[in-house]
Amino acid sequence: MHLLLSLIFIPLLMSILVGVFGDFISKRLSHVLTILGVLISFICSIMLLNDFLITQQTQDILLFNWSIIGEIEFQIGFLVDSLSLAMASMITFVSLMVHIYTIGYMEHDEGYKRFFSYISLFTFSMLMLIFSNNLLQLFFGWEAVGLVSYLLIGFWFKKPSAINANMKAFIVNRVGDLGFIIGIAIIVYYTGSLHLGEIFSQLTSIEGQLISILPSSSWHAVTVASICLFIGAMGKSAQMPLHVWLPDSMEGPTPISALIHAATMVTAGIFLIARMSPLIELSSIALSFILIIGSLTAFFMGLLGLVQNDIKRVIAYSTLSQLGYMTAALGVSAYSVGVYHLITHGFFKALLFLGAGSVIIALHHEQDIRQMGGLRKKLPITYITFLIGTLSLIGFPGFSGFFSKDTLLEAVHLSEQGGSHLSYYLLLMGVLITTLYSMRLLFLVFYGSYRSTHYPLAKVHETPWVVTLPLLLLAIPSIFLGGLIIDPMIMGGYFSGAIFVSPENQSLQEFIDIYHGVIEFIIHAFVASPAIYLMLLGILISWLIWYKNYSLPKQFASLIKMLETVFKNKYYFDYLYENIFSLNIIRLGKMLHKWVDAHLIDSVFVLGSARTVQQISSKTRQLHTGDLTQVALIFFVLLVIFTAFWIS
Amino acid sequence: MFSSYLLSSLVWMPIGFGFLHIIFNSYKLSESLAKIFSLAFNIPLIYLGILLYQQFDSNNPAFQLTERFAWMPFLNADYYLGVDGISMPLILLTLLLTPAALLAGFNSSKGKYSNYAGMLFLLEGMMIGVFLSLDALLFYFFWEALLIPMFLIIGIWGGPQRIYATLKFFLYTFFGSIFMLIALIYLYIKSGSYAIESFYGLPLTETSQFWIFLAFFIAFAIKIPMWPVHTWLPDAHVEAPTGGSVILAAVLLKMGGYGFLRFSLPIVPQASADLSMVVIVLSLIAITYIAFVALVQSDVKKLIAYSSIAHMGFVTLGIFSIFHIDSFDLSLLAIQGGMFQMISHGLISGAMFFAIGVLYDRLHSRNIADFGGVINAMPKFAALFVFFGFANIGLPGTSGFVGEFFVILATFAVHPLVSILAGTTLVFGASYTLWMIKRSIWGEPSSIRIENLKPMDLRESLVLIFLAIGVLALGIWPAMLTDLTSASLTELIQRLGL
Amino acid sequence: MSVNDYFIISIFLFAIAVAGIFINRKNLILILMCVELILLSVNFNFIAFSEIYQDFSGQIFVFFILTVAAAEAAIGLAILITLFRHKKSIYIDDLNELKG
């Protein structure tokens, strides 16, 4: 209990210390405090994980009653189980690395202390999210990470693009949150509880219920609830069509791109679905929906990475694509594989981002890859670690990403879920595309000749140790972690207490049955799956195009040109949202304000009634000539009339 | 002495202070002394509030600490005060927000601070009177009487269009109240007494219930305000001085919601149930339609005023949803949501208007286009402003979340569409608030005046920090409010036979 | 001659005075004079009834009416003078401050 509380609340404490009292402490103290906080968190999470591995006991802890309305209990509490601990270890580790890295990256920034306060606050929010034992707190963490993400994307608040991006990120996320909150509402309506344990024990009361949202159509409550929750996840994990905020979020400083927009926050959606697996499992429609969305995202977002020239954006699209992979894994009920890929991805993607950040610092805030090249010699540590990250990302045999991605592909391949065949092929093509854009990035940045004109190569030198140390530390799990944990996590049923897979969706079991150790897994990959060959093909193609500068045959050129326009415009999603949705909403608002509020209600009803009174009175005022004799006459006429009454 | 006449003290002490301030003004008391007095006067009031909180038994749904004396025996009207779980939080809110409104007027009262403080104290006493009155005639007396100080606050210390705004405000609300008076007189004739309790459970025919509901509805809907009788609010807010806006948004609007809970629901339950769908639809229109309108406002006070209307939509939605919810727990959740939203909106919108006042005092503009990049010169203010912005959006952890969350959860039982439409506020609320924040707070300083803004002084920071703590506390531990109201609201629902 | 005739005098006097208010477009003084005439007609009634009922009350009342009428005339004329100073006119058509 104490361990858990310190794990979660020490980053908050440090964040408040640094954020509120930032004026009174030195820069040095601010990073020492926050790093210490996250370090304590990390140690606590490792200790808790260790405890858990020994005792195998899931703890459900009530912190306090948030509010009790009738029989509905809104509580704040923690669920310490395999899933939350695995996530926590990864999050605190990456967060720690990012904290250290930030010392170097943000060294000369005005908002140095603010930044540390934010990322510690983020760590706290994320931990609240994953340790939550109820949907209320989960939603709290969910929104809190959104808030910190908003603040961090707009960290450089003077940049117009940054403040546009953060608003976009928050609002798009809110669209997802609408789904999430409706999902919660459905669950509360049927089960009367927000506590995860109680919800799962009362799933029978929601199963088989029908909801009719629009008249003359009804759906299964489970399906609607699952899809609603998944819409929430789509927002946070940037699945199509709610993905548009993630590439723009790269306006934020690089450390947070690594922490929030690659390793942790964006995976909250994956976590949510994994957490809610007992509910999701009840609806195969929802599962198929998740699968399709995931694989579409994986394929199409990867393609966009091919045409980006901003080093961070390429990685951002890669993140989108990888999130699509994880989602697809959830769609085939291979939650454990999804979370497994989440964890390995967390490490190597953070590594890639931090590596990119290192390049950016070395080139003095240059992000355009067309201005780079040949940095291999100048930035050896960055190069090596970046290479490791890339190999892990493309799934080079033996690297961490290889295991998770291959398991994932196998799971989709073996699944009987609706749409799994299509997904499988999309994901396979995704492997090729992943390799293409990753290798393109690698070749363009580190190979060839240096192309920048305004920053001489001579001035480029390796970044300080606070930057490279996290790279090295992250490189280690990026190589080995996948191989190390595949055995217990996937095959050993580590998640059995936290994730529920219904008997008819046990496709992964076939794969587990034929698994005989890491080495055989690698050998099996060469035999059983085309993925590895696609990956090698990808390396070959990209070597030809971007290293050897081998130009494509003419007939492809026009086709590629056309595709490139589509890709550069990001499939026109932004156009759709900005020019069609936003503009028309504003136009509608103006219209409503002008015609309904100002004209109809105010002019016609409010001022109209006033005007009617005025018109009547302007007629009657003519009776008031102010003529004394007339007044006297009226007086006298009335006197005569009353006298007539009196005498009659 | 105060403890035995606690409620009367709460009503009359501020009124006495108000008159004292007006007397001060005629004796040409110095401005700074008047300021000190006005703050010092709050100490006994807050103390009374604490006493009230201590003596209040939140498990008892009935009216407590009642005081009853014959007032107008020939009309059977009594001087009858009492407090229950519904009025309790509103009184605390009034006591807390009045100092904020007083502080807001320190530099913007056009050299007539003493009068300004006098008006606010009068207003405070009368608002507490509205919430405490258990006699309909007394209620009506306070309800109407408080228009006068409010009218004067807007009319004297307001902006350039203040005469138009005050007249609109006055006529709109006065128009509504007339119908309420008619309904009250009818009920008096039926029951033979003006005590509100005697109205409860009167055997009224369906037709008379309908008309009484309608009369109450007009009065309370204008006050709260609901679409389509909301147009007085933006004008009144825009022209009102900061303190006036704070009180108007924080407390005055709540009188409408309070009226629904105290009058409409228990007196005419049948008509309330019959017409609840109309109210729900109007509330949903308020939530969605107003969000669109708020999005395009260029005047920041107008924007917040419109967002107030949308937020008050949740109050009426929560209150009237209970007729369509089968489960008792969810009914209670809905009505608690409405109640919570009232208090939370009081804190948040009060703080928002105060914050806008801080900017207005420096820039003399309310136009969003004239702001921009405020964070560069006033980082602490920007932090607090963004905080309240997020509270306005309803971020979990702030009080703004709780009410919306409760209502959205509960209204799913009415119909999924109701819940979804109510939920759109998540998106639209975020859109207009963040867009406003983006244009006013973030970015490069838009002009030299923004660059030279002087940072917040102690007075301004204290008020905002204090309100921020309140917003956070209610967001982190809403039980302190829901426990207070729970018994009374439970009884209300049971009275309705749901 | 009977006491009834006095009533008829009173009636006619009253009617003439009222008609005078309508006829006259000239100035306020005439209206004041007409008011005096009206008072006179009222006094006629009181005195006639005093005679009929052999009661002093009527005459006493006339006495008071005379007193008040004198004061009224004085104040009325004073007002008239003040008015004339302000408006440079006591022409009735110019006195329409009450025009709506």
Place this chain on the structure above:
Amino acid sequence: MVTDLVFFTSVAILMISAMGVITSNNPVHSALFLVSCFFQSSVLWLLLEAEFLAIALIVIYVGAVMVLFLYVVMMLDIRKNQHKQSVSSILPIGIGISILFIAELIFALSGTNVVQTRDTGVLSNPNNTEALGIELYTNYLVEFELASIILLLGIIAAISLTLHRRPGLKKQEISQQVSVSKKDRLKVVQVRSGEGA
């Protein structure tokens, strides 16, 4: 018989004078017609045993009020050509209504039967003036005193209304002259030696 003759003559002159009051163009003429009215009324009141009031009417009205009227008329210098419209547009209605009123009252009068009580001599015992005086100073003392206050008020009101302070008029304010102190008038200046003008 003589009384009848006096009565009818007086009534005729009264009516003619009353018509004169309202029809003459010159306010001075109107005022003089009104004086005539009061004289004739006084005659008629004598016939009704109201000797004191008849004399009082002449003294108060003719002697004081009408003189006041004439003063005012002369003082105000009302030009004759000032009125553009000599006859009111509502004159026909006014006269019609007046006639209707006369008809109404005569109708009312004809319906009632006022019976004259026998002359008990109350009104002239020992004489009208003394009897009235006794009545006034005993039964109506309070009212009598009130009437005096009303008159006083009338005097004060008339004076304060017409009292006209013209601005810029040069005159002595003795009270201010007396209350002057040294430092208002006298200024002691320290003149340095050698610097004086």
